[in-house]
Amino acid sequence: xxxxxxxxxxxxxxxxxxxAVYEGSKIGHEKRTKVLFDHYADPDRLxxxxxxxxxxxxxxxxxxxxxxxxxxxANGARxxxxxxxxxxxxxxxxxxxxxxxTKLVKAKTMVSEEIGLDDYLRARGIESLExxxxxxxxxxxxxxxxxxxxxxxxxxxxxxxxxxxxxxxxAYNDEPGVITRRAREFLRHKYLEADAGLTGANFVVAESxxxxxxxxxxxxxxxxxxxxCHIALVGIEKILPRxxxxxxxxxLLARSGTAQQLTVYNExxxxxxxxxxxxxxxxxxxxxxxxxxxxxxASDCRDILRCIRCGACxxxxxxxxxxxxxxxRSVYPGPVGAVLSPLLLGKRFPEKADLPKASSLxxxxxxxxxxxxxxxxxxxRLRDRAHAEGVPSPGxxxxxxxxxxxxxxxxxxxxxxxxxxxxxxxSSLVPVAALRAWELKRDLPKWRGGEFRxxxxxxxx
Amino acid sequence: MPGAGRTPVAGRRVQLMAxxxxxxxxDDVAAATVEVLEHLGCEVSFPEAxxxxxxxxxxxxxxxxxxxxxRHAVRTFSAADPVVxxxxxxxxxxxxxxxxxxxxxxxxxxxxALGRRTWELGDFIVxxxxxxSWPGRFDAAVALHRSCHTRGTGSGDAVALLLASIxxxxxxxFGEEEQCCGFGGTFSVGFPHISAAxxxxxxxxxxxxxxxxxxxxxxxxxxxxxxxxxxxxxPLRSMHFAQVLRDAMGRIP
Numbered sequence: 124x125x126x127x128x129x130x131x132x133x134x135x136x137x138x139x140x141x142x143a144v145y146e147g148s149k150i151g152h153e154k155r156t157k158v159l160f161d162h163y164a165d166p167d168r169l170x171x172x173x174x175x176x177x178x179x180x181x182x183x184x185x186x187x188x189x190x191x192x193x194x195x196x197a198n199g200a201r202x203x204x205x206x207x208x209x210x211x212x213x214x215x216x217x218x219x220x221x222x223x224x225t226k227l228v229k230a231k232t233m234v235s236e237e238i239g240l241d242d243y244l245r246a247r248g249i250e251s252l253e254x255x256x257x258x259x260x261x262x263x264x265x266x267x268x269x270x271x272x273x274x275x276x277x278x279x280x281x282x283x284x285x286x287x288x289x290x291x292x293x294a295y296n297d298e299p300g301v302i303t304r305r306a307r308e309f310l311r312h313k314y315l316e317a318d319a320g321l322t323g324a325n326f327v328v329a330e331s332x333x334x335x336x337x338x339x340x341x342x343x344x345x346x347x348x349x350x351x352c353h354i355a356l357v358g359i360e361k362i363l364p365r366x367x368x369x370x371x372x373x374x375l376l377a378r379s380g381t382a383q384q385l386t387v388y389n390e391x392x393x394x395x396x397x398x399x400x401x402x403x404x405x406x407x408x409x410x411x412x413x414x415x416x417x418x419x420x421a422s423d424c425r426d427i428l429r430c431i432r433c434g435a436c437x438x439x440x441x442x443x444x445x446x447x448x449x450x451x452r453s454v455y456p457g458p459v460g461a462v463l464s465p466l467l468l469g470k471r472f473p474e475k476a477d478l479p480k481a482s483s484l485x486x487x488x489x490x491x492x493x494x495x496x497x498x499x500x501x502x503x504r505l506r507d508r509a510h511a512e513g514v515p516s517p518g519x520x521x522x523x524x525x526x527x528x529x530x531x532x533x534x535x536x537x538x539x540x541x542x543x544x545x546x547x548x549x550s551s552l553v554p555v556a557a558l559r560a561w562e563l564k565r566d567l568p569k570w571r572g573g574e575f576r577x578x579x580x581x582x583x584x
Numbered sequence: 585m586p587g588a589g590r591t592p593v594a595g596r597r598v599q600l601m602a603x604x605x606x607x608x609x610x611d612d613v614a615a616a617t618v619e620v621l622e623h624l625g626c627e628v629s630f631p632e633a634x635x636x637x638x639x640x641x642x643x644x645x646x647x648x649x650x651x652x653x654x655r656h657a658v659r660t661f662s663a664a665d666p667v668v669x670x671x672x673x674x675x676x677x678x679x680x681x682x683x684x685x686x687x688x689x690x691x692x693x694x695x696x697a698l699g700r701r702t703w704e705l706g707d708f709i710v711x712x713x714x715x716x717s718w719p720g721r722f723d724a725a726v727a728l729h730r731s732c733h734t735r736g737t738g739s740g741d742a743v744a745l746l747l748a749s750i751x752x753x754x755x756x757x758f759g760e761e762e763q764c765c766g767f768g769g770t771f772s773v774g775f776p777h778i779s780a781a782x783x784x785x786x787x788x789x790x791x792x793x794x795x796x797x798x799x800x801x802x803x804x805x806x807x808x809x810x811x812x813x814x815x816x817x818x819p820l821r822s823m824h825f826a827q828v829l830r831d832a833m834g835r836i837p
Contacts (some may be wrong), residue, residue: 130775149760344749441764441785445778481775483734483768483782484643490762500684506645507685518774522641526649529635530656542608559772564780566608572634575602575611579618579630 124560125517129481140277144447147276151438153308154382155491162378174495179431180362184420184478187329187362188411193384194332196438198394200407208238211412215321215354217242218408219249222352227251228310230343231336232323232367234356234412234430236268236455237467240321242412251321252313254342256306263290269448269456271434272380275449320404322390326372328411330365335395337376337386344388353392353404359411360428368502372431375493380433406584415467415582424501427462429494431444436488436498442481445520451478458488462501476509480516499581520557591666591701593712597627599661599690601669601678601702605803613803616669616830617705623833624713627669633660637669640679642769647685650835658694666712666765667702670826672734672800673769704734705826706801710742720832726752727795728825729809731785731802732764739810743801743825750832759789766778767808783812787820 136144159166174494181188182290192202203218205211211234219227227244229235229251241262253262255272261267264286270272275283284297292305322343326335336343347353363372375385396403419428437443437457448456453475461482464560465475479502480490487496511514529532545553546569550562561567598621606614621628638653657678660817661667666736679699686692709715726747748755755784766782787809790798798820800806806822813820823831 124776126776127774130777133775133781134777147635191629204788441766441782442775442778447783452729478607480645480771481778483732483764483765483766483771484780485768486731486735487762487764491598500807503645503684506643507647510645510647516645516774518776519644519770520640520773522644522646525636526646528637529653532633532635535635539607549682556768557773560776563776564815565772565808566781566814567811570608570806571611572608575606575614576630576632578615582618 124554124563126560127516127518128477128481129442129446129450130518132256132450136445136447136450137277139279140447141445143279144277145294145444147273148440149445151273152435153378154490155435155438158382158384159378162384164353164546168376169371170495171325171391171495173246173371173493174429176364176368176371177494178426180364181420181428183423184359184362187364189361190329191327191332191362194325194329195394195409198332199334200409202269203408204413205409205410206413208414209548211238211356211410211414212240212243214410215356216244216247216249218352218354219244219319220468222318224314224352225249226317227319227321228254228314228317228350229321230254230346230461232270232321232356233326233454234323234358235321238356238414239410240356241474254310254314255338256345258305259306259310260286263303267449267470270437271432271455271457271459273434277449278472310345314349317346317350319352319354321349321354321356324347324355324361324409325355325376326363326369327357327361328363328369331393333366333391335369335373336392337388338388339383341380341388342574343390347390347392347404348402352406352408355392356410356412357417359413376433379435379491379493382500418469419463420468422466423504424462424466426496427459427466427498427501429496430459430463431494433493434493435493439487439491440482441485441487442483443572444483451481458482458498458502460494462498462505464504473509473512473514474516476505476512477516479503479505479509480519518556518560527575536573536576541568542572589700593708595665596625597629597664597665598708599667600628600630600813601634601637601657601661601663601667601674602630603671603803605807606670609807610803610824613670613824613826616663616826617668617754619833620705620709620826620829624715624754625710629663629665631660631663634684637674637677637682639674639681640769642677642681642685643768648784650688652687654686654695655691658698658762661698666708667698668705668708669702670705670824671802672704672731672737672739673804674732675702675707675739676737678702681695689786695766704737704739704744704801706743707737708741710745711718711738716745718746718829718832720834721751722832723752724830725794727758727790727793727798728799729765729790729800729804729805729826730761731800734801739801747799747825747828750828753828753832755797756793758793760785761789765805765809767804769804773794779808780812781808785812790820791818796821797828799825799828801825
């Protein structure tokens with residue numbers, strides 16, 4: 124039976140992985156909801172406000188980007204513009220090459236995953252090491268993250284202990300404390316050996332040129348303190364207008380993402396180390412990455428650029444919980460990824476045009492989104508676009524014949540009567556794929572086409 | 585979204601949009617809807633030319649096909665009286681989905697006008713007519729599945745209010761109530777494995793609290809959940825809330 128790729132993937136997900144993803148997401152969602160509603164009388168108003176601020180930024184990016192460049196430059200940072208993934212990788216490489224750097228430590232950057240930076244640098248003899256525990260594990264396992272903020276939500280501690288043993292990080296031990304300590308010991312040396320530190324940025328404030336990076340492990344702080352050169356890879360949509368907006372966004376991000384009042388480590392970076400300052404890099408580079416974002420901006424789905432990557436929509440999504448993040452074949456999985464990932468492909472949209480179909484349109488993602496993105500509406504627009512571009516969609520019933528019936532009342536009534544045949548012949552003989560897909564898992568109720576109309580007629584006489 | 589800019593209900597004449605699922609499978613739900621509305625003094629008309637709200641194609645991505653069907657609905661329900669529909673999903677299609685797909689169409693205004701006068705049944709009874717309690721008796725523990733298309737609308741609370749007011753009826757809560765049942769229209773056939781897994785989770789949560797009946801305002805959800813339960817050999821009694829209201833009236837003390 125031809126069903127959608129994500130459905131096929133989900134049907135093959137092992138029980139251990141499915142349980143890990145399901146439980147991890149469910150707990151994340153429940154904690155998020157409790158903390159938001161415990162702390163705020165009306166979190167939905169905060170979400171709406173944050174959405175308006177981010178939408179304002181998105182609608183005015185053409186003004187904000189030059190303003191940010193000016194502030195960053197005045198603060199002593201070097202600003203680079205990369206329109207493609209390749210250009211962004213090149214920008215990183217040329218900064219490293221100029222310093223003769225061969226070792227890079229990374230923290231908190233999904234954009235580096237998006238642009239394929241690791242492979243690019245490895246091919247040029249540069250080691251690029253993840254320092255977030257989850258990302259570190261993913262990198263060691265030659266795997267990919269399956270969640271925006273919980274990259275190893277799909278792994279169990281047993282699997283991680285096996286991986287550590289295989290990679291010489293100590294004999295099998297699946298105690299989370301032991302796993303963390305071993306990673307820490309390994310990574311501490313790496314920070315000291317590194318020539319440069321690479322991070323993303325959760326926010327860049329236009330007013331001050333302040334870069335904001337939040338982590339729970341402090342690895343961003345080590346990257347910044349131990350290396351002489353800081354490179355920030357930033358999507359062009361990451362701007363906030365004013366410093367005071369951070370009060371709203373940091374509070375919403377921490378609660379939506381990890382059910383914390385505030386993420387443990389919040390770095391506010393205003394440029395390179397100044398005279399008399401003991402720590403911090405001598406050079407700060409900010410690389411603004413487009414890589415398809417202006418195409419998104421030009422589309423009718425630009426609202427998705429509000430996203431602050433909290434992962435709440437993944438946690439609540441019943442489809443994500445069943446399929447897991449890898450099913451989406453993208454750096455950004457789940458509901459937000461189902462919108463963003465195909466759009467970021469630009470003209471290659473058809474390659475991921477099935478992702479927007481992977482939703483029952485239940486709307487839970489919109490309900491939890493800290494910037495109130497109308498994700499179901501955007502998914503629907505992309506379905507329309509896929510259909511208009513003629514992208515095949517296995518499992519989606521063709522609607523042409525239905526539209527003819529549903530616009531001609533006489534034909535509709537005939538079809539209602541004819542449907543009774545379904546009560547008498549096995550559905551395997553009915554050449555309707557949708558019916559077979561339905562009956563794969565469910566019984567069909569008895570066809571009673573036209574009975575209501577008959578009842579009404581009798582009642583009215 | 586619904587509520588905002590809703591055309592106020594004047595008079596007691598309503599047009600019934602029965603839904604294609606009731607037209608094809610669940611005739612008793614449409615009949616119960618008529619009886620409930622008539623009990624409230626409504627004069628119910630049934631425009632014979634009605635077919636479907638256009639949602640299957642809208643949801644499946646074939647917006648040109650969907651717009652044809654929506655235009656048919658606009659013509660069919662052209663009278664000024666409120667359109668009442670025993671489905672949160674079809675109601676949301678009229679006041680939200682159709683508006684989205686007509687954004688750039690010249691007849692957007694007519695579609696919006698139909699949306700403004702279309703009501704989900706529970707929302708209509710409570711927020712349109714101002715009815716806040718229901719007479720009669722219905723002795724049962726009821727698990728109420730609030731369908732996803734009633735998120736952010738008055739329907740969920742309206743139905744809960746009506747049901748809770750019925751003598752003998754006890755609403756029972758169950759786990760992860762806000763989660764989707766997995767129906768999702770074309771989703772149910774494009775993603776049968778995920779859809780069924782979602783439905784099984786819902787059934788597990790519902791069965792855990794041992795209700796006498798599972799009630800919803802959307803036959804799509806109940807057809808999916810009922811179909812799964814039947815296939816598994818563990819049938820579950822399920823009803824549309826209109827049937828509960830109608831049956832309760834039959835036992836007015």
